[in-house]
Amino acid sequence: MTEHFDALETRAPAEREAALMARLPAQIALAQARASAYAHSLQGIDAATITSRAALATLPVVRKGELLAQQLQQPPFGGFATVGWGPDCARVFASPGPIHEPEAPQRDYWRMARALHAAGFRRGMLVHNSFSYHFTPAGSMLESGAHALGCTVFPAGTGQTELQLQALATLRPQAYVGTPSFLRILLERAAESGQACESLRHAAVSGEAFPSSLRDALAAQGIDAYQIYATADLGVIAYETAARAGLVVDEELIVELVHPGSGDPVPDGEVGEVVVTNFNPTYPLIRYGTGDLSRVLPGSSPCGRTNMRLAGWLGRADQAAKVRGMFVHPGQIAAILRRFGEISRARLVIDNPDGKDRMVLHCEAGEPTNGLEGAVTDALRESTKLRAEVRWQTPGTLPNDGKLIEDLRHYN
Template identity: 50%
Template structure:
């Protein structure tokens, strides 16, 4: 919820982080799943720079750990500390609690203007996956009444919204339009004037259509593992990072932070003591939005969801992954970055690897590195420093799959 935390000075936030982060690292080290952190001196991890030296944890690591050591792979507190356990595709299991705004969605709902006196029609799913319970927990935290609608049965939902005096919609961006159109067809008036959305793209045209109906629509970026990561305020300038997480933007396939404003993969460290995920790679792309929000909240902002960082491509029958591209760059000290572009040449795949360097070596050296690390032959192109796009892509698949 809106609190003094959201309006701290940069210095105050850094001082609080210097206390909270070492404690969280120590909690993670006490859990059997975090063997990769065993040799880390937790007391020395007091800021983002020190955090960036730690290994990245990926969802595939959690899936493997849960299969080897069910139920939660040794990355969370014992199961009896939680009120719920959810299942997402993978399958992967996520723990949670209904009390105490455990997922921190209350802060987002408060930014939407939701509070006591509001009735929230929660159209996120309640079965197995956690989104419904995440928003339920947030609505409880701000004192709102919840209509647990879930998905489907549109006419029943519309009639319930009209009869119960629903003021707030929570769900995916597009399903609200389905409800509004059904209400129009039934001749029913809905009193919804606020919408808290997530789980899909909120296109500007859709937000404008809601605004024309008197509905203020804001979105958040949240995941089942991490809870709320970032959220919009009425200023609608980027998304403000939640106070319960630390967000880094890194080069896909690595843990190396990119310069401010450059697109990269979102890596999150949560300060949740029950589920201390350290440098958890979301697989999503975003970028830091410089400056502070006009609404007065002072935390870092990101530009929102900008695509997927998992750019794995199958080329000539072989998978090429961002981690391999990062390994290629690391093996060539004079190369700053690389970009793999995949096209079709006749009936065969063609791979070009652009290498950004000021002091190139012989092409044969680079071709040998491609064969050694990417396990493929390809064309090498030398790019001058700064020539490659800063769009977060390290593998650009330009093949036309519909032609």
């Protein structure tokens, strides 16, 4: 259905598996030798014996909470990176948590070119990049992949909608990268002002859910949009293709699905947490738990790519939630409770009326003092980088179930 990025995408599954397993011992040995966190957690492990998925499954899973704790004790990377400040680390990012990620000065460090190619991006295109260029690595991820394909990039970043519309009208890019919700906003604002965006024909979207209704609405405006599944720690994990049949796993990763809260693989077809092992020499993550739930689809994609396919995002293995491209963690809500003693219990409820993500922090407090609502609102926005509404509840109203984040979003 489309031309492929390279021959790796169409090789026999057994050939791919053998190649990945042949590379695995060296990656584990590198992590043990050059990343102190793995020197500790994998102490006594003979890397030469880890040559199968069964052997890999005996190693511990590293989850985001552990990564954050390690980074707090041993900044900046918690002993998981093999580089420090200097020419081998071109940039460092701080994702919400904060969790720090290194970026090495190499072509397509985040392996984004393959996913963009599957989305129809080609050499000579101008790409409008509306991902953030500060703190988090999303802007750099997409820019480096586009450059690797031979594209020119307009670094729009987030916000400033009117200025972005001016740039779209003047520069007439053929492609867009960013969240799907912001692309919808740009198109709606353009229509309201009578501005045409007919130059846009391709889009690669990430950072939030991409419902089929929005995909069809974009297609009706002549924009062929594809989803990319990526994280700030790992770069690309999987990507959509023209087959529209799940997300194809990237060629440079080993992906497992495990029972949430454990490292035990689930049977084929069952929902489990996505756990990834990469071959990045700068940031060698071995069995890194993403916290995302998915399942493996049977067989190969009709597009001819033969790698494992994921069904897409099916929820979170923990209470953390992704809202408008940013993760919100239970620890951030707990920090609000610690900071404001007047609040006895709180729960962040996330929903999406009219298809737009909304956050409401429900707080139990006897008699909220003057200015408390504004202070809590500001503290939550400072912590999460997102807007949220605060609503007061009578003490004893919220369930006593330990849940700090409740995700009520529905996608069609």
